[in-house]
Amino acid sequence: MDDLEAAALAIADAERAVAMTGAGVSTASGVPDFRSDGGLWNRYDPEAFHVGRFERDPAGFWELWLEIQDEVFADADVAPNPAHEALAGLEAAGHLDAVVTQNVDGLHQAAGSDAVIELHGTHDRVECRRCGRKSGAEGAVARARDDECPPRCDACSGVLKPASVLFGETLPESALIRAHVHAEKSDAFLVAGSSLTVEPAASLPQTAAETGATLIVVNDDPTPHDGLAACVFRDDVTDVLPRIRDAVVEGTD
Numbered sequence: 001m002d003d004l005e006a007a008a009l010a011i012a013d014a015e016r017a018v019a020m021t022g023a024g025v026s027t028a029s030g031v032p033d034f035r036s037d038g039g040l041w042n043r044y045d046p047e048a049f050h051v052g053r054f055e056r057d058p059a060g061f062w063e064l065w066l067e068i069q070d071e072v073f074a075d076a077d078v079a080p081n082p083a084h085e086a087l088a089g090l091e092a093a094g095h096l097d098a099v100v101t102q103n104v105d106g107l108h109q110a111a112g113s114d115a116v117i118e119l120h121g122t123h124d125r126v127e128c129r130r131c132g133r134k135s136g137a138e139g140a141v142a143r144a145r146d147d148e149c150p151p152r153c154d155a156c157s158g159v160l161k162p163a164s165v166l167f168g169e170t171l172p173e174s175a176l177i178r179a180h181v182h183a184e185k186s187d188a189f190l191v192a193g194s195s196l197t198v199e200p201a202a203s204l205p206q207t208a209a210e211t212g213a214t215l216i217v218v219n220d221d222p223t224p225h226d227g228l229a230a231c232v233f234r235d236d237v238t239d240v241l242p243r244i245r246d247a248v249v250e251g252t253d
C-alpha cells in the first residue's frame, strides 16, 4: 500500500477525522503567508498590529488595516483552491468532522466547509470592544474607508476591532477547547499546509497522535511532528488533498 492509499484508508475508516490547516493552504489562493520571508511582517512592523497599539490609537490602527486589506485582497480573485475544495468535499461526503484552521481568510467556508474552527479568529467579522457584539466586517470596513475611523458599534457606539487575533491577544478560548477535543477524539488527523511551529497548532497533532489517531502530514517543508506521522507528503496541498479526497470517496462508494 502506498502513502496515498494508507492516508485515504485511515480517513475512510475513521469514526472521526479532523483536518488542521495553516497558511500553506491559502498561499495557493494568493493570500500571503504573514510569517514567511518576504511576508507582510517583513514590510510592516508587527508592533503596529499589537492589541496595545489598537487600544491606544484605534484610528491609526484602522488606517493601516485598510492598507493591508488592499494589499492582501488587491488580487480580487482570491478564492478557494482545490485544497479547500477537497476538504469541503470530504465533509460533504461524511468523511470529515471538522477543519481546525490557523487562517483568518474565511476561504474554507467559501469552499463550502461548515464545521470550521478558527483558532486565530477571522477577518470576515468585527467585534465591539464595549459590548462584544459581532457583525460582518464588510460594513465596518466600508465605513472606515468612508471616514468613520475607527468604525463604531451600531448598538453601543463602542470601537470595533477586526475579529482576528492581534499580536498580544490570547486565542479565542472556545475555539481552542473545541480544537483540543477534536484532536483527542479523532482517529485520523490530517495536517495540511502548516509548519507546526506556532502554538497551539504545534501541539494539536501531537495530542491526536498520542491519543490514538493516525497522523497524516501534507506540507512543503519538514515539520517537528513528521516522526509521529503514519504518512508524510512533501508536496503541494492543492495536488495531494484532491487525490486523498478522490481515493476516500471512490474507495467508499
Ligand SMILES: [Zn+2]
Pocket: 128, 129, 130, 131, 132, 133, 153, 154, 155, 156, 157, 158
Ligand atoms: Zn457595542
